[in-house]
Amino acid sequence: MASSAVVAHEIRSEGGFLAWLLAPQRRGPLLVAPALIVLFLMNIFPLLWSFGLSFYNYSAKKRDVPDFVGLRFFERVITDPTVWERFKTTAIIVSSSVLAQLVIGFLLALLFSKQFPLRRILLMLVLTPMMLSLVAVGVFFKLFYEPTFGLVSQAVAMFTGDRFALLGTPTGAIIGVVIADAWMWSPFVMLLVLAGLVSVPKYLYEAAEIDRASAWRRFQTITFPYIKSLLLLAVLFRTIETFKLFDVVYILTEGGPGSATETIGVYVYRLAFQYFRTSQSAALAYIILFVVIVLTSLYLYAVNRRAQEVD
Amino acid sequence: MKRSWEGWLYGVSLVAVAAGSLMLAPGQANAADITITMAAPDWPPTRFMKEEFDRSFKSASGNNVKLEMDYIPWPSFYERVAASLTSGEQKYQMIVTDSQWLGSFVDGGYYKDLTEEIKKDPELTAIMNDLHPALISAYSTYPNKSPQFIKDNPFPAPDTHYYGFPQFPDTYVTFYRKDLFCNETEAKKFQESFNQKLPCTYEDWQDVDWTTYENIGKHFMRKKGDPLGDGVADDDFFGISYQAGKSYDFSTMQVNAFIWQHGGEIWDETRQPEAQAEGVVNSETNVKAFEHYLSMLQYMPPVARTGQADIFVIQDLYMQGKTATTIDWVGLGEPVLDPKTSRVHDKSAFGPAPGLRKEDGTIDRTGNIGGQPFVLTTWNSPEVDAAALEVVKWWLKPETQKKFAANGGQSGLMSVMADPEYDSLRPWNRAHKEMLDWQRDVWHVPEFFELLTQQQEEFDKAITGQITAQEALDSIARFQQQTLEDAGRIE
Numbered sequence: 099m100a101s102s103a104v105v106a107h108e109i110r111s112e113g114g115f116l117a118w119l120l121a122p123q124r125r126g127p128l129l130v131a132p133a134l135i136v137l138f139l140m141n142i143f144p145l146l147w148s149f150g151l152s153f154y155n156y157s158a159k160k161r162d163v164p165d166f167v168g169l170r171f172f173e174r175v176i177t178d179p180t181v182w183e184r185f186k187t188t189a190i191i192v193s194s195s196v197l198a199q200l201v202i203g204f205l206l207a208l209l210f211s212k213q214f215p216l217r218r219i220l221l222m223l224v225l226t227p228m229m230l231s232l233v234a235v236g237v238f239f240k241l242f243y244e245p246t247f248g249l250v251s252q253a254v255a256m257f258t259g260d261r262f263a264l265l266g267t268p269t270g271a272i273i274g275v276v277i278a279d280a281w282m283w284s285p286f287v288m289l290l291v292l293a294g295l296v297s298v299p300k301y302l303y304e305a306a307e308i309d310r311a312s313a314w315r316r317f318q319t320i321t322f323p324y325i326k327s328l329l330l331l332a333v334l335f336r337t338i339e340t341f342k343l344f345d346v347v348y349i350l351t352e353g354g355p356g357s358a359t360e361t362i363g364v365y366v367y368r369l370a371f372q373y374f375r376t377s378q379s380a381a382l383a384y385i386i387l388f389v390v391i392v393l394t395s396l397y398l399y400a401v402n403r404r405a406q407e408v409d
Numbered sequence: 410m411k412r413s414w415e416g417w418l419y420g421v422s423l424v425a426v427a428a429g430s431l432m433l434a435p436g437q438a439n440a441a442d443i444t445i446t447m448a449a450p451d452w453p454p455t456r457f458m459k460e461e462f463d464r465s466f467k468s469a470s471g472n473n474v475k476l477e478m479d480y481i482p483w484p485s486f487y488e489r490v491a492a493s494l495t496s497g498e499q500k501y502q503m504i505v506t507d508s509q510w511l512g513s514f515v516d517g518g519y520y521k522d523l524t525e526e527i528k529k530d531p532e533l534t535a536i537m538n539d540l541h542p543a544l545i546s547a548y549s550t551y552p553n554k555s556p557q558f559i560k561d562n563p564f565p566a567p568d569t570h571y572y573g574f575p576q577f578p579d580t581y582v583t584f585y586r587k588d589l590f591c592n593e594t595e596a597k598k599f600q601e602s603f604n605q606k607l608p609c610t611y612e613d614w615q616d617v618d619w620t621t622y623e624n625i626g627k628h629f630m631r632k633k634g635d636p637l638g639d640g641v642a643d644d645d646f647f648g649i650s651y652q653a654g655k656s657y658d659f660s661t662m663q664v665n666a667f668i669w670q671h672g673g674e675i676w677d678e679t680r681q682p683e684a685q686a687e688g689v690v691n692s693e694t695n696v697k698a699f700e701h702y703l704s705m706l707q708y709m710p711p712v713a714r715t716g717q718a719d720i721f722v723i724q725d726l727y728m729q730g731k732t733a734t735t736i737d738w739v740g741l742g743e744p745v746l747d748p749k750t751s752r753v754h755d756k757s758a759f760g761p762a763p764g765l766r767k768e769d770g771t772i773d774r775t776g777n778i779g780g781q782p783f784v785l786t787t788w789n790s791p792e793v794d795a796a797a798l799e800v801v802k803w804w805l806k807p808e809t810q811k812k813f814a815a816n817g818g819q820s821g822l823m824s825v826m827a828d829p830e831y832d833s834l835r836p837w838n839r840a841h842k843e844m845l846d847w848q849r850d851v852w853h854v855p856e857f858f859e860l861l862t863q864q865q866e867e868f869d870k871a872i873t874g875q876i877t878a879q880e881a882l883d884s885i886a887r888f889q890q891q892t893l894e895d896a897g898r899i900e
Contacts (some may be wrong), residue, residue, distance in 0.1 A: 246731055355873035372862060374495070374863075398753055
């Protein structure tokens with residue numbers, strides 16, 4: 099401590115800007131500064147800039163000077179029936195997919211909470227999908243569903259004699275997207291639930307067994323209370339993520355057939371990078387951001403509750 | 410003494426260097442290193458251009474001109490080019506562009522108007538006068554002028570602005586399995602079923618209309634184990650295929666052909682602001698044409714029912730031996746003949762695309778042009794512009810064009826196509842040449858992507874059986890009318 103004070107004194111006594119800058123009380127902020135600068139340039143500035151753009155009439159395709167139009171694009175987005183249709187599609191996909199992930203993830207967690215041969219290897223295999231890239235999963239399922247030579251179609255043809263085009267109907271296409279998304283993310287739910295399951299004290303189950311409590315009663319009174327906040331966390335986290343679903347849908351169906359699987363994420367992309375309605379896409383993106391912030395607040399609330407429970 | 414001797418030596422050396430520099434200066438002052446970066450889709454026609462450039466390009470100015478290709482995969486080509494242009498990075502000096510993008514990027518101030526440069530340069534003027542009018546119309550003019558207008562008004566046409574030159578002119582033709590179409594058993598069965606000859610030779614395919622094509626579709630639908638040609642089908646086999654995909658323009662290109670052949674119209678951008686969308690796009694003729702298009706999907710592989718039968722999927726299914734024939738772009742022909750990628754590489758032949766038979770017995774094969782022009786960007790310096798125009802002249806020289814045609818490309822120069830040798834350079838050349846006279850193009854206005862995306866979506870709904878042809882075209886007409894009125898293109 100004394101030696102560093104001496105060094106600092108020597109630096110100060112040598113004088114100059116560098117010495118002032120490297121003074122001990124400034125070293126902390128100095129070390130954090132690069133990260134803050136990057137954060138500002140890469141996140142905060144574009145965020146503010148695009149928010150500002152949503153109040154102007156501007157297309158990135160043209161070199162015209164933007165006109166201030168106030169809330170016109172927010173009004174247009176909110177009153178656009180297409181936007182509401184895309185929100186509806188997104189809601190259907192989100193609710194179906196998150197429900198499927200929850201059920202499958204929960205069942206997998208129950209399975210893996212027990213000890214059995216090859217458990218570790220199987221657990222690794224089950225976790226693999228969520229480590230894959232979204233693009234790879236999209237391409238994989240596209241080939242899987244391909245009606246002429248795809249595995250699903252070939253399997254169905256063995257029974258019906260006819261090829262099966264899952265993505266040929268709106269309902270089939272939504273099911274196809276939900277299966278792909280659920281396949282990828284159920285392991286994530288499983289991991290969270292598994293963490294809850296292993297944290298249940300063994301003596302509670304032993305006591306319940308002595309009381310001859312049924313399996314359902316044991317689950318209701320012991321297991322579920324321990325995992326319910328983790329389940330809520332999983333639901334919220336997966337809802338937020340699925341709400342922004344883009345990659346899998348774009349590769350698998352490109353929003354089709356027609357617009358049956360076009361999520362709000364795909365629609366924002368079209369507005370921004372295909373139609374080049376920059377301001378309108380920015381306004382819609384901020385409405386989506388608002389929805390995600392609401393969901394995130396719920397998520398943080400659940401996290402805090404879980405932390406209190408653990409304490 | 411020593412110091413003065415050294416000083417003398419330095420003095421002599423300096424004089425010698427200065428003299429040498431003066432002697433070399435005139436030649437070196439004119440020679441400059443110019444690098445042209447071109448945005449190009451990653452496929453054989455642009456790969457060949459780069460290879461041939463490195464082999465044979467010599468700059469007349471003496472400059473050291475380099476052509477650097479930024480190869481971009483097809484699916485993200487538009488987004489990548491648009492992002493580069495709109496970001497202001499000014500990365501590209503030349504761009505291979507789809508003809509539909511002209512309006513968007515001309516209005517945005519990114520593509521250079523070359524009218525004056527062409528007028529001033531007799532070599533470029535000669536090239537324009539040798540290009541097929543359909544190509545000048547689609548690839549070069551904005552606001553768009555019709556092929557007929559270009560035919561009637563050679564360069565420089567009044568009130569016309571020219572932007573691009575053909576990098577790769579493309580048309581769709583028929584790819585077919587000659588082992589099946591020239592098979593005696595199949596021919597006999599086809600004759601019995603439809604009282605028609607099964608087309609085998611190029612000349613036979615010149616007489617194929619949509620009715621015959623539909624019959625071909627019906628005839629070649631086979632289940633696994635059914636007789637096929639001289640053997641049996643090793644898997645389910647399908648008669649025909651054409652574009653029926655939701656992505657980009659992968660159904661519009663084929664639907665437009667049906668519409669034009671039936672005598673219908675799309676919104677006519679050359680007659681702004683009088684031309685209307687409502688009443689034209691959803692006319693009775695257009696509905697009949699679209700219903701005709703939809704009626705043959707049942708003879709295609711089941712992927713057509715999902716709206717994902719894009720140009721690559723139908724090409725792949727043909728190459729894997731799943732279909733008897735397909736209608737696809739010439740640009741996708743080369744892999745069909747490659748044993749590494751195609752199971753039918755030694756069994757394939759090519760003919761003109763089918764069309765609609767008129768009352769006088771002739772066949773109307775009007776189709777939507779494919780391929781791409783290449784353009785110059787507006788931020789180039791005069792030296793770069795001059796070098797880029799040299800590249801244009803080199804690419805459109807008959808020698809280069811013949812080499813291109815011999816390596817899977819196509820020429821847009823009428824003098825090159827008139828060469829008797831041209832037809833035999835690649836097996837599809839004759840069909841391409843015949844189809845070129847029938848080509849028209851979709852819109853070039855800046856709103857094209859919105860018009861296209863909405864249209865593709867509605868076509869896709871009809872293709873997948875969610876709505877009728879009438880409902881699809883009504884929705885398209887309403888949307889186009891509104892969008893184009895908002896843009897001030899319809900009054």
